[in-house]
Amino acid sequence: MIEYRLKGPASQERQRIRLMSALRENRFPQSILIDGPSGIGKKALAIEIAKALLCTDPDMRPCGHCFGCKMAADAGATDNWVFPMISAEANAKSSSEVSSRSTAKTVQDYKLSYIQKIFENPYSIEIFDAAAEISVGLIRTLSDSFALKNDRVRVVIIAEADRMNEAASNAFLKTLEEVPANTYFILTTSSREKMLQTIRSRCLALHLLPLSDEEVRSEAVRIMGDEAEDSIDDDIVGLAVGSPGKAIYYAKSGNEIFNLASKFLSLSLQNAYYELFELLDDAKIKEVVDAVHLLEVLSFLIADLIRRQTGANIRIPNTTSQISLEAHPGIDVVALNKALTDVQETISRAFARRTPVAILLQALAIKLFEGYK
8 A cells, every 4th residue: 555644844734644544545525625724734735735746656655755756846837826806917828829039928937937936945925926817817827737638736825815806706716616537736824714615525625723832833934944043023923823824924123023012002002193103104014915004912911011021921021022012000901902903903904905005003002901091
């Protein structure tokens, strides 16, 4: 019997055992949906599964050296990936449509760049543009490729499948209803509730768990290099909540985002709005993604202040220790919970993109602890 060994963190071993059993017993489904929080390794597991399915070694799979394993690890195999792209990239000409002397980027060129980034850091939470989506054109191109008869096993990874637009979802559903022989789909998502229920129902559901704090630290250091070990401090690990992708993202900004969140909260408590607005201007937070990450840190900081008052464990101890509420006796657990709700509402409004993020942050600064200061 062929032995299967999928590599990955110990925290996710139970999910891998389930997959390996299905592979050994030759009952692996043709479509699988891996969901879980952002940056915890869903794409990394998808790549491992692709290697196992494509591997031809008679004893151990994935072996890592056969043609199938090499194909799964080849960034140039762009037809085996679907992921969100901005319209200019998705609508670029294919390599077969341009002349050999053309310098214009093809859709394959764009896909190659994204796949290389995924292989470099499969935990990354910042590969795709916030405005990118999986268009119906990308799904139709995928479907058209099945017309080419091939007896070999084919594995298609659809990353961030929740970002299919409505037309793409309906087109992909038709493909799922009649999956070609020897073809496997591996979908990943952080928001399975945004996907069509009819697509979800046709996939084996696999919920991937966050990593332990120790695993987050070791995986982040492995990706970033040993010289980055000192930058993965307790606050970074605490903020990551089991996601190496988030730990890597916040480690790149160093202490800047923690200091900004701390000063934001302190100045808001002091009603020092002019100084706070200058701080935000200097930080140059213009993009939704940057504003959301600041708000996430601010949310953690407020939650930690609640934990401190209730005696619970604190997630970002270094930053939380910078906030003193002794001069603000009106700021109790009720006020902090209200502030936490205000921050979460601002995150939702930021994603809605109806108001510039600078105005949203200024409005939040004024609203925080309103009536309690």
